[in-house]
Amino acid sequence: MDRRSFLIAAAVGPMALSSVGGRLADAAEPTTTPVPHEVPLISRAAWGALRPRAGLEPHTPVRLTLHHSGVRLTDNSESPSRVQQHQRWHMIEKGHPDLDYHFVIDRRGHVFQGRNPRFRGDTQTDYDPTGHLLVCCEGDYQGVSGPPQKPTPSMLRSVALVFAAAAQRWEIDPRTLHGHRDYTEMTSCPGGELERLIHNGSLQESVEQFLAAGPVRWRKMPKAEGRAVVHRIESS
Numbered sequence: 001m002d003r004r005s006f007l008i009a010a011a012v013g014p015m016a017l018s019s020v021g022g023r024l025a026d027a028a029e030p031t032t033t034p035v036p037h038e039v040p041l042i043s044r045a046a047w048g049a050l051r052p053r054a055g056l057e058p059h060t061p062v063r064l065t066l067h068h069s070g071v072r073l074t075d076n077s078e079s080p081s082r083v084q085q086h087q088r089w090h091m092i093e094k095g096h097p098d099l100d101y102h103f104v105i106d107r108r109g110h111v112f113q114g115r116n117p118r119f120r121g122d123t124q125t126d127y128d129p130t131g132h133l134l135v136c137c138e139g140d141y142q143g144v145s146g147p148p149q150k151p152t153p154s155m156l157r158s159v160a161l162v163f164a165a166a167a168q169r170w171e172i173d174p175r176t177l178h179g180h181r182d183y184t185e186m187t188s189c190p191g192g193e194l195e196r197l198i199h200n201g202s203l204q205e206s207v208e209q210f211l212a213a214g215p216v217r218w219r220k221m222p223k224a225e226g227r228a229v230v231h232r233i234e235s236s
């Protein structure tokens, strides 16, 4: 399937295609609307983000890029404070206008809203993040600070869902999915344990499966709901 056909099929979904073909063949057959896959987002307000500063640069995401934090996360109850620490590090220490990443995902698959994807992300290495949709997994998948962590199934599912939602929204080809270190020699990010799943095609395949199943949408949780989820994570 060429890219255009793939994107059209991904956009309308297999159920929609079959209902067009079968409309005259069997009028009695019930039509089903695919239930959208949802990506519940913990909003910036819910995790306590700082407001972005001036200096954000608009761009359009055209590729999918995976990162890791490179810091072991063994107790997932710390994930909201880790996201806060990343943002403070990027803004206060590095002088960036906001958290570098567009989404951060913890070990249990919770998705934290980062920089608005309409703005280019940032990096501490030498690649140009313009056009990259940046997703960061909490944890160390390289073994920078001890044995490498293994990605969890719930984290990988959320990674694939977030990339699928972005692929649908901006018509991004899932074949653009790469790891940070595919663009620069300055880092091992997102770590061998995640890079392996990019190079063997399994992560791209998961994204394509969500796309083929129908719509994938972000759902930004209302602040109170998001705060309750953050509280649950912190006390788990």
Ligand SMILES: [Zn+2]
Residues within 6 Å of the ligand: 066, 067, 068, 180, 187, 189, 190
């Ligand atoms: Zn990275």
